[in-house]
Amino acid sequence: MPSLVHVIGEALVDEFHDGHVAGGAPFNVARSLAALRAPVRFISRIGEGDAAGRLVLDSAVRFGLDVAGIQRDARHATGRVSVHESAGGGHRFEIHADAAWDHLEAPAGPAAGIVYFGSLAQRHAPSRAAIRAAVKRAPGLRLLDLNLRPGTDTPALAAESLMLADWVKINEDELDRLQAWFEADLAGLMARFALQCVVITRGEAGYAMYGEQGQLVSSGVGVPQPALVDTVGAGDAFTAMLLAGLALRRQLPDTLALANRYAAMICGVRGPLPLDPVRLTPWREALHALPAEEAHA
Structure with a gap:
């Protein structure tokens, strides 16, 4: 049977020029x-009735994502990010403060299956506490982005x-910062935090x-992506395909190769x-x- 992937964190609107x-x-x-x-369950929080929140909900429905786990906040607006682009498809994010996802409430019960969580949604105490409570209760694989x-x-x-994670996905710049901190x-980091696996995305490499x-x-x-538009979301695409392969129990090397191609495709869309x-x-x-992973006796 496939594993349910619990995804917890921010939903927002990226504002391009x-x-x-x-x-x-x-x-x-x-x-x-x-x-x-x-199989996926998404837990986040958006503003109640604002235009950005409607954009988030419309997009979720369009992609077939169940919105039952998206909380509504009457006091805080849906999150916004100003995307400042540079030549060659690069970008810099300006993430606006005190958004609805900063006030996430912990979902009830343990998250059986795979749990995906990130660090950005932990920037304020309410969401940080909610995310950590959910991750600590999870009996299965915990993947940190x-x-x-x-x-x-x-x-x-x-x-x-x-310390909460089993697997970690990072890029090369993030690895450099962790090693300096x-x-x-890499081996020392994995031993220090008892990590089972580290996936490093290297962009064009x-x-x-x-x-x-x-x-x-x-x-x-x-x-190669000959029709590069921007690199926004490429790492997320890689992670999504990796999680999908894990959830559906596909062989890992084939899943990673497909994730690599999927991320490159995303660089060709806005x-x-x-x-x-x-x-x-x-x-x-x-x-x-993809071939299924081999069953173990």
């Missing part, structure tokens, strides 16, 4: 999972999050996965996902066609 799109790393991951037909953004890029928050190489004692488990080269979910149909079919 030419329009607004729904975003937030957890929301990007959850929408991809829904479109890929992987360590997005080191201003306001949550501190050694203390990173350490506290890493904790004065340890591809990806690498490390297992016990920092040993390389799998890697792949970058996939924002973290295509406006039309139909564009994800070939990716869903490719995922479900």
Whole structure:
């Protein structure tokens, strides 16, 4: 049976110079999972009745994501992020303060299955407490997406999050910061925080996965994107496909290779996902066609 993926964290609106799109790393991951037909439950919080919140809900419905876990807040507005773009598809995020997702309430009961959580949604005490309570109750695999953004890029928050995780997904810049903060190489970091697996996304250079004692488990080269639009959401796409493969029990090397290609495709659309979910149909079919992992006696 597939595992349910519990995704908890921010849902917001990315404000580009030419329009607004729904975003937030957890929301990007959850929408991809829904479109890929992987079991997913999304827990977040938006403003009650504001335009940004309606955009979030409309996008969730369009991708087939159940909105029952999205809380409504009458006092705080839906989160907003101003995206400042640079030549070559790069970007810088300006994340506005005191959003509805900063006041997330913990879901009831243990989250059986896989749990995905990030660091950005822990920037304020209410959501930090809610997320940690949910993760601590989870009996299954806990995957941390360590997005080191201003306001949550501190050694203390990173350490506290890493101690809750089994698997971690980071990029090369984040790995460099962790190694500098904790004065340890990758193997040392994994030992210090009792991590089972670290997945490093390297942009144009591809990806690498490390297992016990920092040993390389799998890697792949970058996939060219000749029609680059922006890189927003590429890492989230990689994580979503990885989680989908884990949930559906597909063989890991094949899942990682598909995740790498999926992330490259996302770099060819505006924002973290295509406006039309139909564009994800070939990716869903490719995922479900992957060989199943071997059963263990």
